[in-house]
Amino acid sequence: MPPNAREVVELQEGETNPNQERFKVYSFNILSDQACTRKMYGYSAIQALDWDYRKEQILADIRRNDADFVCLQEVDTETFREFFSMKLAYDEYKGIHWPRTRAKTMSEKDAKMVDGCATFFKSNKYILLDKQLIDFKSVAINRPDMKNQHDIFNRVMPRDHIGVVTFFENRQTGSRLILVNTHLFWDPAYADVKLVQTAVLISEVSRLAEKYATWPACKDKKAYVLADENADQEAIPEPTPQPSKEYANKSAIPLVICADQNSTPDSSVFELLSKGAVRPNHPELGGRSYGNFTKEGGGIEHPFSLRSAYTNLDKTPEAVPFTNYVPTFKGIIDHIWYSTNALENISLLGQVDPEYMKTVPGFPNYHHPSDHLSLMAEFAVKGSKPKQKLLTEPDFGPSSRNNDRRRN
Numbered sequence: 001m002p003p004n005a006r007e008v009v010e011l012q013e014g015e016t017n018p019n020q021e022r023f024k025v026y027s028f029n030i031l032s033d034q035a036c037t038r039k040m041y042g043y044s045a046i047q048a049l050d051w052d053y054r055k056e057q058i059l060a061d062i063r064r065n066d067a068d069f070v071c072l073q074e075v076d077t078e079t080f081r082e083f084f085s086m087k088l089a090y091d092e093y094k095g096i097h098w099p100r101t102r103a104k105t106m107s108e109k110d111a112k113m114v115d116g117c118a119t120f121f122k123s124n125k126y127i128l129l130d131k132q133l134i135d136f137k138s139v140a141i142n143r144p145d146m147k148n149q150h151d152i153f154n155r156v157m158p159r160d161h162i163g164v165v166t167f168f169e170n171r172q173t174g175s176r177l178i179l180v181n182t183h184l185f186w187d188p189a190y191a192d193v194k195l196v197q198t199a200v201l202i203s204e205v206s207r208l209a210e211k212y213a214t215w216p217a218c219k220d221k222k223a224y225v226l227a228d229e230n231a232d233q234e235a236i237p238e239p240t241p242q243p244s245k246e247y248a249n250k251s252a253i254p255l256v257i258c259a260d261q262n263s264t265p266d267s268s269v270f271e272l273l274s275k276g277a278v279r280p281n282h283p284e285l286g287g288r289s290y291g292n293f294t295k296e297g298g299g300i301e302h303p304f305s306l307r308s309a310y311t312n313l314d315k316t317p318e319a320v321p322f323t324n325y326v327p328t329f330k331g332i333i334d335h336i337w338y339s340t341n342a343l344e345n346i347s348l349l350g351q352v353d354p355e356y357m358k359t360v361p362g363f364p365n366y367h368h369p370s371d372h373l374s375l376m377a378e379f380a381v382k383g384s385k386p387k388q389k390l391l392t393e394p395d396f397g398p399s400s401r402n403n404d405r406r407r408n
Contacts, residue, residue: 002367003356009318009348018179021173022078022346026067027258027336029183029324030058031370032074032115041371043327043361054369055079061369065376066091066402069119069168070182072122078112082154084120098133101160112240117164117181124223126168129176129215134204136197143293152290155193159185163201166211171221175381180205180257184269191284193269194261195300199293202273202302203230203241205257211251221232224348251303254381255357264331265308271321273337274308277301298348308335309345309377320351323373324363336377349376 004091033051041049048054062070070093071271075084080097088095099116106114119130146152165183169175182201184194247253263269268284280299281287292298310332315320323334338345354372363371 001354003353005178006352007350009313009350010346010378011312014348017380021175021355022378023069023177023381024065024067024376024378025071025179025256025258025336026065026349026374026376027071027181027334028058028061028071029073029260029334029370029372030054030075031364032076032374033079033116034076034113035074036364038094041326041362041364044363044365046366048364048366048369050353053259055083059084061374062088062349063091065374067376068122068125069179069256070118070197071179072118072120073181073183073260074115075118076113076115079168080118084118085374088120089332092122092124095120095126096128096131096164096166098164100160100162101135101138115197116162117183119164119166119178119179119181121166121168122197124176125171127171127221128166129169129218130165130167130208130212132165132204134165134182134201135228136161136163136200137270139200139204140196140290143291145295146408149289149291151192151288155190155288156196156290159190159193159197161185161197163204165208167208167215169221169244170219172239172241172245173381174218176212176215176245176247176253177206178209178253178255180255180259182257184262186262191263191268192286192288192290194263194292195278195282196290197273198261198269199300202304203350205255206250206302206304209255212253213247213250214271217246251305251339252342253339254341254342254379255304255306255337255339256343256377256379257306257335259337259373264333265311270308270370272300272302272337273306273335276304278305305341306337307340307345308337309348310335310339310375313343313348318350320348320373323375324371325360325373326371334372334375336375338377338379342382343379344382345377346380347378349374 018300038050077099085095097118099114103111103114166179168177184197219326261269266283268278272278278300280294295302323332
């Protein structure tokens with residue numbers, strides 16, 4: 001029997017402000033075709049592991065939730081170009097994709113199979129102002145304080161995980177958003193590597209946010225759409241767009257981070273993002289040397305006020321007990337983080353039917369196409385002020401083809 005549909009959990013009581021700007025963010029590690037092997041997932045029916053079946057289930061879930069932004073992990077280049085980009089274009093989405101960095105060393109044929117991070121957005125509602133790849137190992141080894149440190153070369157360098165930073169403006173309201181999509185290393189024995197990857201990510205986001213805080217206003221906000229020959233009546237004209245909003249500093253810009261962190265809520269990764277700092281002698285660093293991150297008097301910190309959206313359900317009957325479920329592990333390793341000073345979390349996609357879960361040994365299966373759970377959070381923007389300098393909407397051309405690959 002299929003499970004009951006996952007319900008949306010409302011976090012606000014009473015009537016909501018109809019004039020409050022809202023947007024939804026969806027995040028999902030889709031389990032790449034290359035990683036979904038019979039050896040790894042032998043408890044699942046072979047038909048449920050078939051990629052042609054799974055990708056249609058993933059697409060249906062994306063369409064069912066109809067978010068403004070979709071962040072996917074473990075998406076290979078061929079799947080991005082030939083499936084998701086083409087299918088989601090019918091739903092007004094445009095996408096950005098970078099594979100993991102090993103793809104740079106491969107033939108074009110092999111590179112197409114390397115997974116990475118894909119971010120889609122409703123192009124009729126949002127303008128893409130900027131996009132940046134963060135190659136964790138490259139940033140780390142080029143930091144002056146980390147050069148010639150063997151722990152960087154022996155532990156961080158072999159891992160080719162990435163983060164993708166995108167910067168958007170709402171066409172109508174002028175409000176802006178930094179959206180981050182990332183996938184960290186999987187191995188529990190490398191908690192230090194995951195912490196360094198997160199530290200590099202958040203430091204690069206901080207650097208980019210500094211630039212975004214002074215980004216010029218956008219002038220051309222019109223969304224170009226194809227005319228509908230079958231339309232019986234004239235389209236209702238769009239209201240006049242508001243000027244681009246300005247932000248006093250980098251931490252004032254709304255920020256959302258979608259992450260398969262491969263780290264549980266008791267980890268140093270979670271501690272860094274939620275508390276804003278990790279001490280240089282944290283046990284998960286294992287006494288290793290990572291430049292200023294582990295130097296006495298140093299440590300890792302960031303300026304953002306972040307909260308994992310799903311912690312808003314903690315200690316309630318609606319709490320989501322896992323985001324990854326296999327016979328050997330059941331826990332929370334995926335998150336949608338948001339800046340609490342700029343955004344308010346107003347709803348979340350809820351848990352899987354508890355009665356159904358009593359009969360399930362692990363994911364994926366016929367009803368859940370990945371070993372991870374899809375997440376979705378709705379946010380309300382808390383507001384800011386208009387800008388004056390104008391800038392034409394940039395044309396990035398075809399989506400990026402950079403590279404990078406997978407598993408965990």
